Amino acid sequence: MNALLLAALLAVAPQSPAESNATPATPATPDANASSVSLAEARAEGRRNTQALLSLLDVERAEADVRSARSPLLPQVDFSLSAGGVKNGPQRIVTPVCDPTGTTCVQQTVDVPGNSRGNYNASVGLSQIIYDRARWKQLEQSGASAEATRGQAVEQADAAELEAVNRFFNLYRSQATIQVLDATVRRSEEQLERARALFHAGRVGRGEELSALVNLGNDRINLVQRRAQLVQDQGQLAIWLARPGSTALVAQDPGIFTVAPEPAPALDAAMREARQRRPLLRALQEQVRAAQLGEDVAASGYFPRLVGQGSYSRGGPNAGPVFTEPRLQNAVSGQLVLQWDLFNGFATQAQEARAAATRRTAELNLAQAERELDASVRAAIETLQTRIDAARLASENREAAAQSLTLGEERFKAGAGSTLEVRDAQLKLTQAELTLLGNRIDVEVARFALMRAMGTLSPGESK
Known part of the structure; x- marks a missing residue:
């Protein structure tokens, strides 16, 4: 099944004449008072959620530290x-x-x-x-620390955006799942009407009608139970977007079922881009520079002050x-x-040793982060490609399941099949539809995770 067919699958089918006498299933339409949210809105609001705002406050504190480090170098006037x-x-x-x-x-x-x-x-x-070498180096060090804090803030904003994307797709998954289950209920209602008609015509026994009735009841139970997950996903997304937790959100269709997924990027190119753009690496590089300046600050004890x-x-x-x-x-x-401190009891040497250890720690953290980044980018690319392949296979499975259901229904109408046979085909089709739905959403989630690993989630803020 191609993407356009899945989009048609998720649309609520019109009610057939046979359904007019059946007990209606729980409607799949959202609450009229619900607030609609698009993927773009979720991404933008996610970058401004509570966690991201706390990181921006860290940036403000770091910028204040820069001003504090600069103040002793300016003229000091007192009255x-x-x-x-x-x-x-x-x-x-x-x-x-x-x-x-x-x-x-x-x-x-x-x-x-x-x-x-x-x-x-x-x-x-x-x-x-x-002249005071320590003061000037402290100013440079505070500037490097501020840059590191800015990088960490962008990194946190990327993490917050990715979490918003995950929660958006969780909500959309629940909405689409309800539509799939609603379509399953409608198919079960149609099967119940067929069984009743064939029973009254004397072509099947009473057991076929009762079996179809039980199947319909089970499908309605699954549909009702899924709504609890929908409410939970609405709350999780609303909280992350700093909206009231009681807000009923509806995820707008992101349009992923109308286009084929793009292939995963090449590994080498992705790693190069990740090393250039990932905010975490830039933050750790600035931490190394701040640690190196800390060594200069410690060594300033050997110099005079004027x-x-x-x-x-x-x-x-x-x-x-x-x-x-x-x-x-x-x-x-x-x-x-x-x-000029000619001798201070070897305090300067002790400070130098401490600063050197801090610098070495920062260098080790940077090297470890680079190795972890390479591994995460490689894993993200492999995950994306796996999801793409799984979505393709799920689409083929759905086509086969749809054909199997059509064949089973035709056999049942002709009196050569049974409700059990049709039910088995219905369950397989529902499972294939849900698998295709989940895998196609997983493709998009994996793509955003790769963008996060590469630092390209929001390019305007990562430069």
Whole structure:
């Protein structure tokens, strides 16, 4: 059976005259209040679900870390203003007392009366790092870490989109399965009417009618039970798309049954593209670069630091001269400060060793991820090709099952067959239809999984 035939299969067949007197099956039409969602909408909303938004918050934090690392390299200006005072009570102090000529001084105990004075200050300070290797390397390191976080956010968005695709197709699978089961119920209703007609005509026994009635009941039970899975799949998709969990969603037809599946890409080309585009690899590469810069930060302990400092201040015991007399109480200072840790107890060597271990860990993680990526791409291609082959075989099986059912029905009408024979053909056709449906959907799921492994799920965000 080709794709167009399957599309016709999934459409609800019109009711035959023989069905007009039969008990109607549970309708396969969706809730009138249900919200329709397309595959494109599910993919777009999946990239903005809760997990993806949490990753974007990590990016915002990483960008804030970059600004924090840059801030010490910019001029640091501070302003302070203070007003206060000191009040001293009577004091007894020992102080040198000299004779009038100033040639002889002796220590004497002297009583000093209490006093008070004000203390008013206003100052502006400026500090600028002229050279500090550690600060510059920390800025580069935070930038590499931010890039790694961005790559991880895209990787998480890809994972969220793929999960949305899986849940969309799960819902669509349930909808299509209900349509297949509904068609099975209709065939069973037709078979029941045939058995009744033949029984009343005296061509078959009462047992054929009862057997057809039981088969119809079992098919209706299967149809009703499948609706519970439909509701569960609706909730799972709604939750992942950050919609209310009670939303009844209907997956729009993605159009996969009207076109033949494209073949799987070549392995070598897929691996090359995956190594270039997979966000996870870029994130791990940036983590390696950040770890290498961490070694530079640790080694910066061997280098001196040069800082320029300047200040302008006004201070005095009275507020008037400080705040109202610009020509008084002025003080300006400036200095260059060179700091060099000549020996810090081998702390720098320990930091270098730790940074080297961190860098080696990042390199090992990257190498392992590259090996795992090659394996996942190869497995995804093989899975896709297997699904394509299985869908082709399922289509051939469905054609054979349809022919078998037609033959069984014709034999039953002619009185040469039995309800059991027709029932067996019906079950085989239903199973073949469900197998074809599942395999064709599995082809699309496998293709999206391959795109995820290659980093081409959403090319605009993976560049």
